[in-house]
Amino acid sequence: MTETRAGFVALIGEPNAGKSTLLNRMVGAKVSIVTHKVQTTRARIRGVAIEGDTQIVFIDTPGLFAPRRRLDRAMVAAAWSGAADADIVVLLVEAHRGVTAGVKVILDALNERAGGRPVALAINKIDKVKADKLLVLTKELNDLHDFTETFMISAEKGHGVDTLRKWLAAELPKGPWLYPEDQIADLPLRMIAAEITREKLTLRLHQELPYQLTVETENWEDRKDGSVKIDQLIYVMRDGHKGILLGHKGETIKAVGKASREELEEFLGRKVHLFLQVKVRPNWLNEAERYSEMGLNFKDGNT
Numbered sequence: 001m002t003e004t005r006a007g008f009v010a011l012i013g014e015p016n017a018g019k020s021t022l023l024n025r026m027v028g029a030k031v032s033i034v035t036h037k038v039q040t041t042r043a044r045i046r047g048v049a050i051e052g053d054t055q056i057v058f059i060d061t062p063g064l065f066a067p068r069r070r071l072d073r074a075m076v077a078a079a080w081s082g083a084a085d086a087d088i089v090v091l092l093v094e095a096h097r098g099v100t101a102g103v104k105v106i107l108d109a110l111n112e113r114a115g116g117r118p119v120a121l122a123i124n125k126i127d128k129v130k131a132d133k134l135l136v137l138t139k140e141l142n143d144l145h146d147f148t149e150t151f152m153i154s155a156e157k158g159h160g161v162d163t164l165r166k167w168l169a170a171e172l173p174k175g176p177w178l179y180p181e182d183q184i185a186d187l188p189l190r191m192i193a194a195e196i197t198r199e200k201l202t203l204r205l206h207q208e209l210p211y212q213l214t215v216e217t218e219n220w221e222d223r224k225d226g227s228v229k230i231d232q233l234i235y236v237m238r239d240g241h242k243g244i245l246l247g248h249k250g251e252t253i254k255a256v257g258k259a260s261r262e263e264l265e266e267f268l269g270r271k272v273h274l275f276l277q278v279k280v281r282p283n284w285l286n287e288a289e290r291y292s293e294m295g296l297n298f299k300d301g302n303t
């Protein structure tokens with residue numbers, strides 16, 4: 001009989017480091033949304049990968065940054081608690097940005113928060129820099145923290161990812177698998193659906209707007225013909241934002257709805273009828289229910 005292994009691996013790092021990209025690549029499917037903007041991921045998202053006889057449960061976390069709003073504080077708390085739940089922590093650092101002030105803050109906190117568990121360093125986006133720079137950066141980072149191992153990867157292009165996955169699998173404890181073998185994500189479908197719409201909104205809207213809205217799936221109806229009808233609410237804080245979101249003759253929201261529906265259809269493998277409604281809710285950032293819908297702890301936002 002072969003012996004199985006299983007465990008949790010938390011991906012942490014600054015916003016935009018490529019954590020969600022790496023999770024999706026490890027899982028082999030898109031379970032966490034990705035954009036070129038910072039603070040895309042808001043909650044802990046679990047994705048499951050298999051390496052030989054090992055089940056690796058990756059925990060994607062919100063980026064770690066200096067929080068200002070309640071939502072920020074709840075996100076950062078969720079990220080650190082993701083690290084606390086893990087057998088192994090992987091810190092992603094962007095190769096072309098190197099040791100930023102933000103990375104230093106994370107390294108300081110890591111000594112306290114990692115609690116003796118292995119911490120691997122993954123220098124990501126190596127496709128953006130020359131090899132000699134990587135060696136210097138590896139040394140610089142290892143002088144600041146005693147990493148268990150250092151990997152150089154490109155989450156987007158896939159370089160070095162197999163090596164990292166094999167190492168993680170070998171480090172995880174022996175034990176039974178934690179999820180059925182065909183399960184790839186641990187997030188309710190209605191939440192994945194809301195995240196997909198939020199991704200399309202984030203990609204289309206500018207400046208602060210993506211950070212001031214949230215999407216919730218209000219209703220999910222499986223129809224007899226095999227299709228699904230999904231109603232979603234987009235909460236914004238101001239009338240003006242609603243106008244921007246709808247766009248001239250409603251064309252912005254229409255385009256978002258189309259892009260989201262197409263991706264949902266691909267993800268679910270069935271026809272989707274998607275209905276989006278925009279609501280102005282000036283105080284949604286201070287409503288406990290909005291946080292639980294996102295998978296965050298409202299109280300974590302208290303100062």
Ligand SMILES: Nc1nc2c(ncn2[C@@H]2O[C@H](COP(=O)(O)OP(=O)(O)OP(=O)(O)O)[C@@H](O)[C@H]2O)c(=O)[nH]1
Pocket residue numbers: 013014015016017018019020021022033034035036037038039040041042061062063064124125126127128153154155156157
């Ligand atoms: N060139 C390059 N870009 C990458 C790589 N990995 C990720 N990216 C890009 O970096 C951006 C951020 O990626 P995400 O995966 O959303 O980053 P994140 O760490 O999850 O960000 P937050 O959720 O905001 O904390 C996206 O535009 C990705 O396409 C890489 O290896 N190389």
Ligand SMILES: [Mg+2]
Pocket residue numbers: 019020021032033034040041060061062063
């Ligand atoms: Mg992310």
